[in-house]
Amino acid sequence: KDWDFSSPGVFSGLKIDPDTLVKKLDLDSRSIISSRTGLEEKTVLSKKEKMKLRKERWLQKIESVKMAKQKQKAEAKRKATPVVGDMQPLMEALPELSFLTTGGRGRKPLKSHIKAKAEPADFCLMKQAQKHQLLDQEVARFHEVISDPQYRANPLLAI
Known part of the structure; x- marks a missing residue:
């Protein structure tokens, strides 16, 4: 069926109340510039304070970049290490055969071999x-x- 919009009877069967078509908007929503902009008080900062805030934001940005790089580096290091990993702590934790046969008498537990400084x-x-x-x-x-x-x-x- 071909629609003919030029005929006057297109909306003839439709009943619309004129009150529903009227919308009242407040002044703020109609205007681009809000009327409330002057109402709240803006904090006035001195030039030094502005520079301090700007410097703090800049340092935070640098710090976040550094942290992201460190996380990436640590993750890459973890991925690069084989699944077996370091066997030294496991070897220290397991008892030796001679320790089991002697019954553990007269033997001190092994200490970790991590040294802070090189001994002379x-x-x-x-x-x-x-x-x-x-x-x-x-x-x-x-x-x-x-x-x-x-x-x-x-x-x-x-x-």
């Missing part, structure tokens, strides 16, 4: 606490070697 190689340059620590390690190593069954069987072959 010369015994004379070491501090007293470092000397005691080195001597304790050597005594523990000596007892471990003596209690080893392979060393007891044939000392020359074990060395």
Whole structure:
């Protein structure tokens, strides 16, 4: 069916109340410039304060960029490490066979080998606490070697 909009009877069957067509808008919604703009008081900042705020925003932006780069770097490092990872903590956590056979007598648990500073190689340059620590390690190593069954069987072959 062809629609003919030029005929006067297109809306002849439609009844619309004229009051529903009239809309009243307040002054703010009609105008581009709001009438309320002058009502609230703007905080007046000095030039120094504005510069401080601008500098703070700039530093925050720089800090966020740095943090994002650090996160990306850490994630890339985690992805690059193999699934096996570092076996040293696992080896330290598991008991040795000699420790199980001797029943754990006379043996101290292993400490982590993380050192804050490099120890001096010369015994004379070491501090007293470092000397005691080195001597304790050597005594523990000596007892471990003596209690080893392979060393007891044939000392020359074990060395």
